[in-house]
Amino acid sequence: MTTKPLVLTDELHQYVIAHGSSPDPVARDLIEETLALLPEKAGMQVAPEQAGFLTFLARLTGARQALEVGTFTGMSSLAIARGLAPDGHLTCLDISAEFTSVARRYWARAGVEDRIDLRIGPAAESLRMLPDEPYLDFVFIDADKPGYPVYWAETVPRVRTGGLIVVDNVLRGGRVLDPTAEADRAIATFNEEVLRDDRVDLVMLPVADGLTLARKR
Structure with missing residues (x-):
């Protein structure tokens, strides 16, 4: 029995991926293309086990209305969209038309493009244009780090009671x-x-670069 996480060697990390989070051909090709096109930025892509976890969480919560702040080349949005209910909808906010053009191709290849609405522009401005009422079931925040407090402030009031916010890095x-x-x-x-935010229940997990899961009270 251990009271803290294992240190993942490369071999153990591959074992974890192979036994629960192994990417399918679409996700695998997206990982490889991102690394080839953007080698210095490929670290911005979520890890394979994170992608599997996002799909799992979206399915577990029965999410129909989801939001992603920070899309990059689309690995996390692909994962979330795959986990949504059949009538689900994902709004993606990103500032780069270049990076998200890769995402669009893989959404189409995976057959989920019809459930994703991509909005290009500063995320804070895009968030303020969303409905004010608490309608979101699932949120994933993975954008510029200094912007996190603003994204949190704009997001929490728009999440329904029992909804889930996942924050990366x-x-x-x-x-x-x-x-x-x-x-x-x-x-x-x-x-x-x-x-200190009493509107949510929290857990921080040492998954990849750290994930905070927050359930709206």
Whole structure:
């Protein structure tokens, strides 16, 4: 019995992927194309086990109305869309038409493009244009780190009671313990603010670069 997570070697990580999160051909090709086209930015793509977890969570919550803040080349949105209820709808917010053009091709290939609405522009502005009432079942936040407090502030009131918010990169490779870079300081501050937010129940998980799961009370 252990009281803390295992340190994943490359071999153990591949074992984890093979036994529950192994990408299908569409996701595998998306991973490979992202690495080939954008080698210096490919780390922005969610890990295969995160993608599987997002699909699982979307299905578990029976999500019909979902939101993603930060889409990149589409790995996480592909995962979420696949987990939505048959009449589900996912709104994706991103600032890059270039990166999301890759996403559009893979959404089409996976047959989920009809349930995704991509909106290009600053995420804060796009969020303020969404309906004000609490209608969202599922939210995934994975965009510019200094923007997290704004995205959180705009998102929580729009999530229904019992809805789920998933926030990525909350550990910043462990640098939240001693943050010096702007993005690391922003996440460390954000984590403390979220911890004090009495509108949600929280759990932080050491999945990939850290995920916070928040259930709206």
